[in-house]
Amino acid sequence: MSESLKKVDVFQAIADPTRRDVLRLLASKERSIAEITSNYDMSRTAIVKHLKVLTEAGLVTGQKLGREKVYHLKLEPLTEVKQWLDYYEQFWHNKLSKLKFLVENENEDK
Amino acid sequence: MSESLKKVDVFQAIADPTRRDVLRLLASKERSIAEITSNYDMSRTAIVKHLKVLTEAGLVTGQKLGREKVYHLKLEPLTEVKQWLDYYEQFWHNKLSKLKFLVENENEDK
DNA sequence: ATAATATGACACCTAAGGGTTTCACATTTA
DNA sequence: TAAATGTGAAACCCTTAGGTGTCATATTAT
Incomplete structure (x- = not known):
């Protein structure tokens, strides 16, 4: 404690x-x-x-x-924020790189 | 845009x-x-x-x-949070590692 | 067709958030 | 010691945040 x-x-x-x-x-x-x-x-x-x-x-x-x-x-206390963010980083590297590309090149699914 | x-x-x-x-x-x-x-x-x-x-x-x-x-x-949008946090990480490694140690071992300056 | 399900759209309520002004008190500084 | 500075603390205000309930409408499922 x-x-x-x-x-x-x-x-x-x-x-x-x-x-x-x-x-x-x-x-x-x-x-x-x-x-x-x-x-x-x-x-x-x-x-x-x-x-x-x-x-x-x-x-x-x-x-x-x-x-x-x-x-x-x-x-x-920022370590708590960092840890929270870290959880999402697993998706980050898997998906975000692709997503980012898609977003930056806008509406692919149009 | x-x-x-x-x-x-x-x-x-x-x-x-x-x-x-x-x-x-x-x-x-x-x-x-x-x-x-x-x-x-x-x-x-x-x-x-x-x-x-x-x-x-x-x-x-x-x-x-x-x-x-x-x-x-x-x-x-979480990249914005990450970037914000990154700014403080420079202090993190310089100071926080020490601070963390102090905190975890409680009141050293008593 | 009818009933059940999922959502949209409002109107409404209360507490908390972010700000103000004012006054009192402690500590420097002249 | 008198004036200036820095803070503490209280009362107050307005807007927003987070929640409620109700009713209407669109889509399935029987």
Whole structure:
């Protein structure tokens, strides 16, 4: 038993474009709430809510340093997404290469 | 110009557990709406809505055969997810292998 | 022809998601 | 110590998500 207090599903956490963008921001370096917020055209409160979701999904953690709270990225939960994707990769190589060809060359069955 | 009429983001489409499960069902074989519905404790109408979302994300397609409508899986949109994940894999191998070790062996920094 | 089956199309409900503003409090900085 | 900065927390709003039930219609099966 460990790390299982995730209140938010990682798939749900990454469903929102803003949240994916925040992850991208934190990938380069850790940032304070104010710093993150400065990148978006929305209120700090809204960003904090997104950070809460990301935190509960285990994708970020925040620690207080003085008066600011600095968030950094945590990649572990992405393994779940990767594993989920891996399941479909078996079909990928069998079918997708063909399908992709068909799609790119459009309506073959017309 | 092709396939770009996706009204629903693939990340949003896979955010719902039921929808991920429907994808899993369709991975084994194509199924009619009634057949899909029989696997869940919810109304056909609800399932149809999920199928609509999946369709608009490009993850499934349905074709009418007689009086039933048969859905089958389409994997292409998952490439977007895969690419997104790949971006983070650069950190994965650098940091995650270590992190994973730390996590699995719990609180090292205590 | 009739009955059973499968789906389509609505109207409707409730909770949750994503956003806002406002105010209070803690911590720096001048 | 006074002002500025960064955050926490609450109340509120609107739209959408996910679900329901009902009725009509098309297609099989008896």
